[in-house]
Amino acid sequence: MSEITYRLGNDLNLDDVVELLKATSLGVRRPIHDRAVIANMIQHGNLTVTAWDGPLLVGIARSLTDFSFVAYMSDLAVRETYQRQGIGRELIQRTRAELGPATKLVLLAAPAAVDYYPQLGFTQHPSAWTLDAHEPLL
Numbered sequence: 001m002s003e004i005t006y007r008l009g010n011d012l013n014l015d016d017v018v019e020l021l022k023a024t025s026l027g028v029r030r031p032i033h034d035r036a037v038i039a040n041m042i043q044h045g046n047l048t049v050t051a052w053d054g055p056l057l058v059g060i061a062r063s064l065t066d067f068s069f070v071a072y073m074s075d076l077a078v079r080e081t082y083q084r085q086g087i088g089r090e091l092i093q094r095t096r097a098e099l100g101p102a103t104k105l106v107l108l109a110a111p112a113a114v115d116y117y118p119q120l121g122f123t124q125h126p127s128a129w130t131l132d133a134h135e136p137l138l
């Protein structure tokens with residue numbers, strides 16, 4: 001397999017990103033049929049690292065961060081045929097390299113990846129909370 005290269009930035013083709021998400025189990029967990037939402041996700045994420053095999057997008061790590069205190073990694077995906085060769089770890093590593101030295105990384109693991117993050121040194125947080133979009137604020 002040829003050498004994987006990494007890029008920083010969100011100047012990405014919408015179709016490439018949708019196709020990549022479809023090529024991973026994350027595809028069913030993201031609104032890939034709503035192009036406007038995916039376009040907003042690409043545009044407004046402020047730290048995106050991608051992995052490429054030549055012209056083929058093979059991985060993405062998309063985060064929202066203040067570059068000082070916290071970064072929320074919303075999407076981490078590696079094309080199924082490229083998994084388990086260190087690309088996911090490298091995407092996280094390169095994301096961290098862009099964050100300030102005191103910036104904490106936060107994410108919600110997809111069910112298929114719950115055993116992945118502890119191996120990389122992540123700690124499970126006992127008091128993480130979410131409020132889904134359709135849930136009322138009481």
Ligand SMILES: CC(C)(COP(=O)(O)OP(=O)(O)OC[C@H]1O[C@@H](n2cnc3c(N)ncnc32)[C@H](O)[C@@H]1OP(=O)(O)O)[C@@H](O)C(=O)NCCC(=O)NCCS
Pocket residue numbers: 024025026075076077078079082083084085086087088089090107108109110112113114115116119
């Ligand atoms: C989870 C994911 C990003 C990992 O990417 P990857 O490039 O395959 O991972 P890496 O090669 O960096 O793996 C690093 C280590 O974790 C292990 N690992 C990889 N995927 C794993 C998984 N799903 N569960 C448990 N361990 C996993 C690898 O074996 C490797 O260990 P090793 O170095 O001892 O062999 C990728 O499998 C993926 O895109 N999955 C589908 C989408 C998804 O669930 N994303 C996470 C959303 S939170």
